[in-house]
Structures are given as structure tokens and as C-alpha cells.
Amino acid sequence: MKIAWVTGGGTGIGRALSEALYREGHWVVISGRRQDALTQAVEQIKTGHTSGDLWALPGDVTEAAFVEDLPRKVRARWGEIDWLINNAGANTNHSFQQSSPEEFEQAFRTNCLSAILCARAVLPAMRARGSGSIVNVSSILGRWASPDSSSYSVSKYALAGFTDALRQEVAGTGVHVMGVYPGFIRTAMTLPFVAPGSPRARMGKSPESMAAAILKGLHRQKREVLYPWYVPIALRLHAWFPATLEKLRRLFKR
Ligand SMILES: NC(=O)c1ccc[n+]([C@@H]2O[C@H](COP(=O)([O-])OP(=O)(O)OC[C@H]3O[C@@H](n4cnc5c(N)ncnc54)[C@H](OP(=O)(O)O)[C@@H]3O)[C@@H](O)[C@H]2O)c1
Incomplete structure (x- = not known):
């Protein structure tokens, strides 16, 4: 049994992961700003299953006071956190020209600084x-930026950089650091921006599979998870043939 903290655990990928962890018998703390989303997730996950334990602690992971206090609360009730999953994130789906400098700052706070504070x-x-x-949890866009998600891509590149730096810094200490690079997963974050029935929509995967x-x-202590199957292929091809792949992406989006 492990004690896990899943940020953004009330919805989408974080909720699905919290459920999978719970069903394996782990004790899971989920955080997010919306108390109602967390409460609903806990109720739904626990219904019909008795396995591990679940605890909702609402708060904003960009605020240092909340983030520093959470492990103290968990220590007092359960013990030390074994697994931290920095999953909280947000995407405005704006290009550079649609974005203010404040939007870039906010994207960095939500998608990267939060992970730094939690770590x-x-x-x-x-x-x-x-x-x-x-x-x-970074993104395929943290390795291959999208012009439609400028501030998001920048912040997810930053998170990928932090992940790689931290992995090397803690090498040999027994602490495992893993980067996750999802492609298109069907969640509230992405569904409003993808036309139903489009090629992109058909390629979407469920949060449960992610x-x-x-x-x-986590179990295999992998260095990275690139999911689904096309993510490693697209990133490798983009590294070799960037101009061609960028052209293909433009055609694919039509
Ligand atoms: N879906 C995809 O295709 C895809 C692809 C690549 C990467 N990702 C990444 O996967 C992660 C999960 O996304 P998702 O698709 O599952 O979308 P989602 O359902 O919108 O989940 C995002 C979660 O983050 C939480 N969150 C956002 N800002 C927060 C803050 N300041 N403090 C605390 N919690 C915060 C949200 O809860 P509150 O709003 O209640 O705070 C929400 O539960 C994100 O990091 C996303 O960038 C997703």
C-alpha cells in the first residue's frame, strides 16, 4: 500500500488515476480548487468498491501555503506521501497573438510552478x-509545441525541463522521477476544442486508459510515459523532419 497525492484528482485523467490507485488498495489524497468536483469524485469512486482510502483536500496548487500544508496534514493522518502525481493543469487554447503576457505567467504558474511547489x-x-x-504530467505539446496553445506549450516545455533536471539531481537517492507525455485524451480540457467525428476526435483515448x-x-519506475502509441512516433519523426511534420499537422487539423 502506498500513500499517493494526485493534484487535479477531481476530474479527467487525475480522477481516473485516483480511481485506479484506490482500486489497487492505495490511500489517495486528491486536490483541486472545486470542492464539489472532489466530493463527487470521492463518492463515485467509493460507490460499490471498498479497497484503499480516499481523502479530498481542496485548494490551489499554485499557492505555496496550501501546498506546504498538505503533506503535514497527510503525515498527521496517514504518514509520508510515497507518490506525488503533479497532474493539475489548464489550457486556454490561445495562439501567441491571442495571449496576454499575464496569460503566459498564469500558464506557467498552473502547469509548471505548481509541480515545483509540490515537489x-x-x-x-x-x-x-x-x-x-x-x-x-506534461504533454506531447511539451515536446512539440502547438501554435494553437502557445502559453500551454511553453509551460509544458518548462515542466518537461524541470522533470529532466530533477531526475538527474535525485539520481542515486532512491527517488524516482517520471515524465508523462499524453497525446489527445478525451476530457473536459480537450473535448470543447475538437469537432465530433473529426480525425482528431477519433484518435482520442479515454482518461482511464491514460x-x-x-x-x-509508476510500478515499473519508468523514466517517461508517452501515450498513446503515436506520441513516441510523432516526436521522433518531428525531431528528424520538423518542417514536414509541421506541414502535416496543419493539414490534419483541417
Ligand atoms: N486531455 C488531454 O488530451 C491532455 C493531453 C496532454 C496533457 N494533459 C494534461 O493532463 C492533465 C490533466 O488534464 P485533464 O485532461 O484530465 O483535464 P481536466 O479534467 O480539466 O483536469 C485538470 C485538473 O486540474 C485541476 N487544476 C487546474 N488548475 C488548478 C489549480 N490552480 N489548483 C489546483 N488544481 C487545479 C482542475 O481542478 P479545479 O479546476 O477544480 O482546480 C482539474 O481537476 C493536465 O496537466 C493536462 O495538461 C491532458
């Missing part, structure tokens, strides 16, 4: 015990 809050105890996992891939990566 700071749990890492000392993980290092002291010589074990633990920190999982950062959660299963993350859980597998």
Missing part, C-alpha cells in the same frame, strides 16, 4: 527515506 513539499521526506516517486499507462509506469 519541494514532498522531496525532503522522500530523500530521507530513500524512496518515493514524483510524476509530472491512467492505466501512468500506473504501469
Whole structure:
């Protein structure tokens, strides 16, 4: 049994992962700003299943006071956090010209600084015990930027950079660091921006399948999870033939 903290655990990928963790018997803390989303997730996940434990702690992961306090509350009730999943995120789906500097700042706070704050809050105890996992959910757009999601891409690149730096910094301490790079997953974040029946919509995967891939990566202590199948292929091809792939992406979006 592990103690896990899933940020953004009330909806989408975070909710699906919290459910998968719970069903495996782990004790899971879920955080998010909307109390109602968290309460609903806890009720739905627990209905019909008794397995691990679930605890909703509402709050904003861009606020240091909330983030620093959460591991103290968990320690007092359950013990030290074994697995931190930095999953909270947001995308305005704006191009550079549609975005203000404040929007870039906010995207960085939500999609990258939050993970930095959460990692700071749990890492000392993980290092002291010589074990633990920190999982950062970036995006395919954190390795191949989209002009339609400028501030999001920038912030997810930053998160990918933080993940790679942290992995190297803690190498040999027993702490595992994993980056997650999802393609298109059908959640509230993406569905309003994809036309039903379009090629992109047909390629979308469920949050449950994404959660299963993350859980597998956690158990195997993988370095990265690139999901679904086309993500590693697209990133490799883009590294080799960037102009061609960017042209193909434009055609694919029509
Ligand atoms: N869906 C995809 O295709 C896709 C692809 C690549 C990467 N991702 C990444 O996967 C992660 C999960 O996204 P999702 O698709 O499952 O979308 P989602 O359902 O909208 O989940 C995002 C979660 O983050 C929480 N959140 C956002 N800002 C927060 C803040 N400041 N403090 C606390 N919680 C915050 C939200 O809860 P509250 O609003 O209640 O705070 C929400 O539960 C994100 O990091 C996203 O960038 C998704």
C-alpha cells in the first residue's frame, strides 16, 4: 500500500488515476480548487468498491501555503506521501497573438510552478527515506509545441525541463522521477476544442486508459510515459523532419 497525492484528482485523467490507485488498495489524497468536483469524485469512486482510502483536500496548487500544508496534514493522518502525481493543469487554447503576457505567467504558474511547489513539499521526506516517486504530467505539446496553445506549450516545455533536471539531481537517492507525455485524451480540457467525428476526435483515448499507462509506469519506475502509441512516433519523426511534420499537422487539423 502506498500513500499517493494526485493534484487535479477531481476530474479527467487525475480522477481516473485516483480511481485506479484506490482500486489497487492505495490511500489517495486528491486536490483541486472545486470542492464539489472532489466530493463527487470521492463518492463515485467509493460507490460499490471498498479497497484503499480516499481523502479530498481542496485548494490551489499554485499557492505555496496550501501546498506546504498538505503533506503535514497527510503525515498527521496517514504518514509520508510515497507518490506525488503533479497532474493539475489548464489550457486556454490561445495562439501567441491571442495571449496576454499575464496569460503566459498564469500558464506557467498552473502547469509548471505548481509541480515545483509540490515537489519541494514532498522531496525532503522522500530523500530521507530513500524512496518515493514524483510524476509530472506534461504533454506531447511539451515536446512539440502547438501554435494553437502557445502559453500551454511553453509551460509544458518548462515542466518537461524541470522533470529532466530533477531526475538527474535525485539520481542515486532512491527517488524516482517520471515524465508523462499524453497525446489527445478525451476530457473536459480537450473535448470543447475538437469537432465530433473529426480525425482528431477519433484518435482520442479515454482518461482511464491514460491512467492505466501512468500506473504501469509508476510500478515499473519508468523514466517517461508517452501515450498513446503515436506520441513516441510523432516526436521522433518531428525531431528528424520538423518542417514536414509541421506541414502535416496543419493539414490534419483541417
Ligand atoms: N486531455 C488531454 O488530451 C491532455 C493531453 C496532454 C496533457 N494533459 C494534461 O493532463 C492533465 C490533466 O488534464 P485533464 O485532461 O484530465 O483535464 P481536466 O479534467 O480539466 O483536469 C485538470 C485538473 O486540474 C485541476 N487544476 C487546474 N488548475 C488548478 C489549480 N490552480 N489548483 C489546483 N488544481 C487545479 C482542475 O481542478 P479545479 O479546476 O477544480 O482546480 C482539474 O481537476 C493536465 O496537466 C493536462 O495538461 C491532458
